[in-house]
Amino acid sequence: MDRKPKILVTNDDGIHSKGILVLARALREVGHVFVVAPDREESAIAHSLTLHRPLRVEKIKKNYYAVDGTPADCVHLGVNVLLPDRPGLIVAGINKGGNLGDDVTYSGTVSAAFEGTLLGIPSFAISLVSRSHFKFDAATRFAVRMAKHVIKHGLPKDTLLNVNVPNLDEEEIKSYKITRQGRWVHNGSGVIEKTDPRGKKYYWIGSGQFIFDQKKDTDFEAVSKACISVTPLHLDLTNYGSINLLRRWKI
């Protein structure tokens, strides 16, 4: 009997991105891999499910499906429709670019792992911290180790892992660290105003400078010290620390 678990692999760089191809190939060592990923790059569309229009699925080859939707859509359709039965693990990545600090709330890669967690399936996201010249080897190898571990031991309830790997050769990476989510410090307005040929203004977001708050035990700190960062995230956004304060309010 075949006891290999099914693994759903997705990303937000799109199904043709090198990051998902090397990841899917490497995870074959661990289980039966199914790739369900957006048909194009879906960065910064965050944790969205597409509710206002139907979704189309294109089978690219055996066990590879392209969806005209978001990473969360891919997980939802993969688990509920495309895979022959429930996967034992969902892996999102390898993202070209880090998902550190507050960026996790925008990240399509992390949102895919959130969607998997909402569906009750152990899930992790893995990202390579760089803007170019991506070195996938160390991240790929760590994804395989992590996949084996998670399949064997599971994950704490309602918890996903957000893994960020420095863009270094494997021998330059020191270790991995369990971290907490850091914070970006915004610096500057982050919007550029331009004028089109017809004299109308338009705006680009994302031009501001961001620096990170390199506090102890954060994802930022780990990566800056040549370590792989593993942050456990959950879906409960309640700021419990402020509940008692607010209960004293008289609104």
Add this chain to the structure above:
Amino acid sequence: MDRKPKILVTNDDGIHSKGILVLARALREVGHVFVVAPDREESAIAHSLTLHRPLRVEKIKKNYYAVDGTPADCVHLGVNVLLPDRPGLIVAGINKGGNLGDDVTYSGTVSAAFEGTLLGIPSFAISLVSRSHFKFDAATRFAVRMAKHVIKHGLPKDTLLNVNVPNLDEEEIKSYKITRQGRWVHNGSGVIEKTDPRGKKYYWIGSGQFIFDQKKDTDFEAVSKACISVTPLHLDLTNYGSINLLRRWKI
């Protein structure tokens, strides 16, 4: 001298939604209101900033701007470009439909308040828990009370408030409660498969049944007991409870 604070009002139902119009009108009692909202409904696009294309802004009338982007875009452009100076408060809503439990991670309304919080401005989201026959009076009145309170006292650091109002007449609402985020329990696959006239399949997400886990002190519980729910949320998704467990792992 004019000491009235500036208030940025946005939503994700679009600038022509009744919820934002009644909210903006009512908040004039508290400050100078600027409306910067999507030019169309943007539900379930979550906390996304539009980075892959430029944004256009249309001035509809004095202090009313429609943006061809997301609620988070509206906050970003409003704060950094459109308002004459930094607002003292950001209010997102009144959303037609609740933002309870895990839905906050998908909610455009809540994401607008998150974006405001990231920019360091006190922010709250307000939603009306119903699918139709919206009664805006109680929510509008509570928004004004909350706005006054937040402008006077501020909010805990990095914290936004997620307000959900039962769809009742004002005299039927008992009180407000400070709550924690509840959880949906998914029930069924949530995907409907259809076939188009050319024989190709397509899929609709969102058809599954969801029931909520009505635990003590949750947003769900408050609303089900005819109370307004006020949940403090923050941007730190770290599951601190699992860090020590994970540190014992050998991946």
